[in-house]
Amino acid sequence: MDTFDIEKNISTLREKVQELKRISQENNIDLSDEIRVLENKCLDMEKKAYTNLSPWEKVKIARMIQRPTALDYINEIFDDFIELHGDRHYSDDCAIVGGIATINGTAVTIVAEQKGRDIKENVERNFGMPHPEGYRKALRLMKQAEKFHRPVICFVDTPGAFCGIGAEERGQGEAIARNLMDMSNLRTPIVSIVIGEGGSGGALALAVADEICMLEHSIYSILSPEGFASILFKDAKRAQEAADTMKITAQDLFKFRVIDRVIKEPLGGAHKDMKLMADKIRMNLEDILNKLEKDTVDNLLKKRYFKFRNMGEFFEETSLQ
Template sequence: MGINKERSAWEKVNMARAQERPSAKQYIDRIFDNFMEFHGDRNFGDDPAIIGGIAQLDGRSVTVIAQQKGENTKDNIFRNFGCPHPEGYRKALRLMLQAEKFGRPVICFVDTQGAYCGIGAEERGQGEAIARNLVTMMNLKTPIISVVIGQGGSGGALALAVADEVWMLENSVYSILSPEGFASILWKDASRAQEAADIMKLTAEDLLSLKVIDRVIMEPNGGAHKNIDAMATILKDRFISTLEKLCSLEEDKLLMKRYEKFRKIGYYKE
């Protein structure tokens, strides 16, 4: 099964945004056993837009961190439509450092249109929180896998996507900003969003060809929402096989491969 090239970039944007698109929590419930959610950043508060905790994956202890959109209107409001505040990123950072301490691999689910850009978030250091995650993930001494399951927007997404393996679901998107924002900046006309999507190179196929990501995960016919169980099984199998390889690497080699990947020097050669 190959990538569906019949769908336009704009169609994939709309699929990634669709309310029926499976949320991170729906995948977590199907992929992992004994998920125990942790709360709070030990500094300001808890952010429901990011969920995280520890779980079992085929008998292996892992740390799971995810951007969570609401599954209905009330839940969306509670979770701020999946747009994290700085305390969400600091909670993620706390869990990453905990994972490093106890030798647990980290699995991240990316699904946000971007970090929350309100006054309160800026006052509490949104930019610093994102930047600290980037630095920490680059040097984290444990394997990291990140998968974009819906929208991957700007630094808000990147803060959970500095990983040894970065994947995208077939109908997800990953970009520096929304097509509407791009069109507003470039042409002063947000109504040209569809045209912007076509030139932004934001689809999984585009980003794989540019080597921004490492793998495209194919979805069931019609999209992940048509068969969540099948999509979760595909992801679970990929996680298990990939962690077997990553966990077998020596720490120095793991970090060097990650460094070279993001420096665009090339992958570490055996």
């Protein structure tokens, strides 16, 4: 049975639990044993559903509209967040949110890809798909962080960079390439966290970092499973098969040394307990920042260079075996 079919059954059981609690309260009847049995059954079903999820099931979780967005985490984790706008060339791209804040008294610069929480906001945020001016805004803030010696924290959550005609006319490819080049040499610590979808160059443009983290049920890939299936199988309907082939889960990418750590999510996904998820991200950020700030900038740049160089060599070696 599919995980999401099990979720429907769990939801039905939870409704029965609430109904029993209401009957117990209204009629002064002790139904605690029956309620406990159903609650334990719900927990067992949830554990079963979210153990050994398939890559395609993780794709569906990463795309859930209920999943916390970058702003949800920013408002929960950081203090004194001040959003900054515009790329100083064209316009302000709402798919990229950026600004300055503090964490544990340390000033940081935040750059995040922001999806909407509903249809109206998704249209405003372009479904989390940045335009060139979004990446230029991101780089402007990173350069400002470098000037004032602030660590940069990136939240990655995008299906990919926007590929419309206007975006191409304004230099989408160049904007992404410029981010890759300049982030590789940015003289301040960089941490990137994939919180949902990490799609294509749109995600990589914010992920050239000293440490890359992924939430347990997030995905990170060269393109969407649908796009992969269209190219490789000539059939977008084979996206589930493509997801199994692509090795896009946090667990696979940690094994392949593409990322540095996997942050465990609450049972059922980050949307089940956003505050707990935010606390886990905060703990990991504090640990990473403490470690990175003990290093010299020159050493950080050297490690950053070899991190990505070694990643390429690792895949070259595995492909030859």
